[in-house]
Amino acid sequence: MKAEYQYLVAKLQRALAEDPRVNVLDIKVMMVAEKIHLTGQVANEEHKMAATKVALLVLPDLEIRNELTVLSVGAPAQPEAIID
């Protein structure tokens, strides 16, 4: 990867953390064959779509592949006993 690509990836990672439409600190940003891949989990579809918008603002000349998954939430599991 060209040296400057690392800085673009870092710039986007920071934007995804700092932009109020996303504010997710652990979205993984990868550049593969001049395409940007976003992976990781977000809370809902709105955040997922917002991630693409933010990515396009930061890197308008690159193709964005949004591979984020929306976190699914299940019912609580059996309790665990913590015995003193």
Place this chain on the structure above:
Amino acid sequence: MIRIATIADVHFSQTTDGLLRPYWSSLHECADLFLIGGDLTTHGGADQVAALARELSYVRVPIVAVLGNHDYHSNQDKEVRKILEAAGVIVLEGTNTTFTIGAESIGIAGTSGFGGGFAGACGSSFGEPEMKAFIGHTERLANSLEAALSDLKTDFRVALLHYSPVKDTITGERLEIYPFLGSYLFAEAVDRTGADLIIHGHAHHGQEKGITAGGVPVRNVALPVLRRAYAIYNLEKAAHSSTGAAQGSGAISESPRTSCNTAAEISAS
């Protein structure tokens, strides 16, 4: 036995309104308290915490929370705290609260916590003012947690944090960010005073279970770790263990099936 339901990192915004209500509205069937380990909102906006407060209005047990780094981001943390307290949530920061449940008492001491890293690879209060401020902040919060815990004269004591006190429960995160995920100073503070359980969040890619060097169970209850609406931990005294397990050993207790612990999964998307 005292039953604790707990979650962290719900990262609420207006678009998550209603997501957890189906589970939280029946939480009282299997828990006596609800503890929330920080990152209640996406970026600490007053509108976000108001949405969360509406959701929490369906919870019918006392709620205790600490703030997380996301809750501080908009510099409205005082307003966030005010809205939560108006909704009946007890917000801790270097403070404690106690409850009597049946014949037993429980005290919760809480702090958001902060970073600095873990024993052997941690920051020091050395160098630039900014570095000394960073570690100094963690030291002050650890001292306040220790004071709040040692003040508790209850049957059970729980420490509630956002940042992690141990490495166990952040295993899975990238090593380079360990110093931003927590500090051993919180584990040391708890081990000096003693507690029955430490609960935290913050590390989305960590593991649920860990332990301090002094043997206190640690649980990472961040929503992305649990992938469930909350975890339930039943605190029991060994002599009165309903499971009949050996003293000092943990065990998974079977509880009657209620709407709290059915296996049904509902996807959020």
